[in-house]
Amino acid sequence: MSNRTIIVVGAGVVGLCVAYHAIKRGAKVTIVDRDPAGDKASYGNAGCIAVSEVLPASVPGLWKKVPRWILDPLGPLSLRITHIPRLLPWLWNFAQAGSSAEVERISGALAALNHRVYADLVPLLADIGLSGDLHRKGALTVYESEKGWHAATPEWEAKQRLGIDVRHLSADQARELEPALGPLVKRAVLTPQWSHISDPKRVVDSLRSWLTANGARVLAAQVSRIAPSPKGGTVTLADSSVLNASKIVVAAGAWSAELSRQVGDIALLESERGYNTTIAAPQIALHRTMIFAERNFVAAPLSIGLRIGGAAEFGGLLATPNFARSKGLVELAKAYLPGLDGAGGILWSGHRPATPDTLPVISRSATHGHILYAFGHGHLGLTQGPTTGKLIGDLLCGRDPPIPLEPYAIERFSAAGRTTSRKAYGFPSIGI
Numbered sequence: 001m002s003n004r005t006i007i008v009v010g011a012g013v014v015g016l017c018v019a020y021h022a023i024k025r026g027a028k029v030t031i032v033d034r035d036p037a038g039d040k041a042s043y044g045n046a047g048c049i050a051v052s053e054v055l056p057a058s059v060p061g062l063w064k065k066v067p068r069w070i071l072d073p074l075g076p077l078s079l080r081i082t083h084i085p086r087l088l089p090w091l092w093n094f095a096q097a098g099s100s101a102e103v104e105r106i107s108g109a110l111a112a113l114n115h116r117v118y119a120d121l122v123p124l125l126a127d128i129g130l131s132g133d134l135h136r137k138g139a140l141t142v143y144e145s146e147k148g149w150h151a152a153t154p155e156w157e158a159k160q161r162l163g164i165d166v167r168h169l170s171a172d173q174a175r176e177l178e179p180a181l182g183p184l185v186k187r188a189v190l191t192p193q194w195s196h197i198s199d200p201k202r203v204v205d206s207l208r209s210w211l212t213a214n215g216a217r218v219l220a221a222q223v224s225r226i227a228p229s230p231k232g233g234t235v236t237l238a239d240s241s242v243l244n245a246s247k248i249v250v251a252a253g254a255w256s257a258e259l260s261r262q263v264g265d266i267a268l269l270e271s272e273r274g275y276n277t278t279i280a281a282p283q284i285a286l287h288r289t290m291i292f293a294e295r296n297f298v299a300a301p302l303s304i305g306l307r308i309g310g311a312a313e314f315g316g317l318l319a320t321p322n323f324a325r326s327k328g329l330v331e332l333a334k335a336y337l338p339g340l341d342g343a344g345g346i347l348w349s350g351h352r353p354a355t356p357d358t359l360p361v362i363s364r365s366a367t368h369g370h371i372l373y374a375f376g377h378g379h380l381g382l383t384q385g386p387t388t389g390k391l392i393g394d395l396l397c398g399r400d401p402p403i404p405l406e407p408y409a410i411e412r413f414s415a416a417g418r419t420t421s422r423k424a425y426g427f428p429s430i431g432i
């Protein structure tokens, strides 16, 4: 691949991992991002290597919980009313993904990716000097009621069938592992394969430094257009200059669908905004990620402080953030962690690139083989970034990838679009 020039659009964790694998295979790489070192989902996420998350977000019975979540102003889910018309095709496909047959298919595809994660992540961290930043301590999912724990049994059994190590603990066993937990906790589940990293920003910063030290060019520019050309593709920047490449990889996170549309590929992709607060001196110590199952949020012990985060807000890419959500999560956490001091917390929010079936897009363009896609990783972009980089690297150099890539193909949205509306994103007729 040494004579190949690859342009990667997007310097989030996914784009950087793609660039890493392209460089490793000898390509000349240019990464274009309007703000390469700036804030993005990859910078402020919870730092979890969440390999045990192998079930899609849409599962049978989920819809029963939705009204309660939406009615709570700081609940785990919110939809901005003005965005709902645009969201309908996505919501319809989200509902379709929740059938039993689809959940089984999607879970298998998520597990196939997640089972590869450490094989791809560990050498990458070693190369960029961050081996010591990976903490393989597992995660503890806690329940405040027996009812909540019982209701989750099918979910845990499904995960076990997919190779996830699941250990049920009593409240006392949970408090032995994490003495900061208070009496609210009644049950817990330990998932030892989960891990966390010290600081997600350090990963993107170190990866970018490694890439520039190894010959990649990082260009700070807005991409306004991508187009196929006979020998590859062109990238037009906001100042109208044009870059040529033999291959272009779109890894622009939640902004990727507009770029794929220019090539003629439909992607159902939404911003699922998440929130967190990072507390440098929380006055408690956690050893591993805690997942508060009935309230849908997490606390991750990063080197820069305790990061408490969650929430799923569908309001589009332009909606202003509501940081009351970040603050509300800290108040919720205090109920589980009575010694927690939330003072001085830094509030943050970012756009998760969410597909309706929870699967990322790791794919060639349906019509132009020189354009490739690596986006839509939702809650798992840090977890699956290195594996996505490896798989796209294989596609770039014409090698067979180690897992079948059909489940992640961009064509799946066109097929879904045909069954749900005449024109994707038009969607005038289905009411849900």
Ligand SMILES: Cc1cc2nc3c(=O)[nH]c(=O)nc-3n(C[C@H](O)[C@H](O)[C@H](O)COP(=O)(O)OP(=O)(O)OC[C@H]3O[C@@H](n4cnc5c(N)ncnc54)[C@H](O)[C@@H]3O)c2cc1C
Residues within 6 Å of the ligand: 009, 010, 011, 012, 013, 014, 015, 032, 033, 034, 035, 036, 039, 040, 041, 042, 043, 044, 045, 046, 047, 048, 049, 050, 221, 222, 223, 224, 251, 252, 253, 254, 255, 256, 273, 274, 275, 276, 309, 310, 349, 350, 351, 352, 353, 374, 375, 376, 377, 378, 379, 380, 381, 382, 383, 384
């Ligand atoms: C609150 C929260 C917590 C999370 N926790 C976790 C976690 O614990 N573990 C995990 O695995 N994942 C987690 N995630 C998800 C993860 O952060 C994302 O899936 C991942 O960061 C997406 O990476 P990306 O590279 O695709 O996108 P981004 O990081 O969003 O990067 C996309 C880049 O593309 C650039 N770009 C876009 N359009 C253009 C354009 N036209 N021209 C130039 N540049 C452009 C942007 O500037 C941006 O830098 C979390 C997300 C959130 C919001």
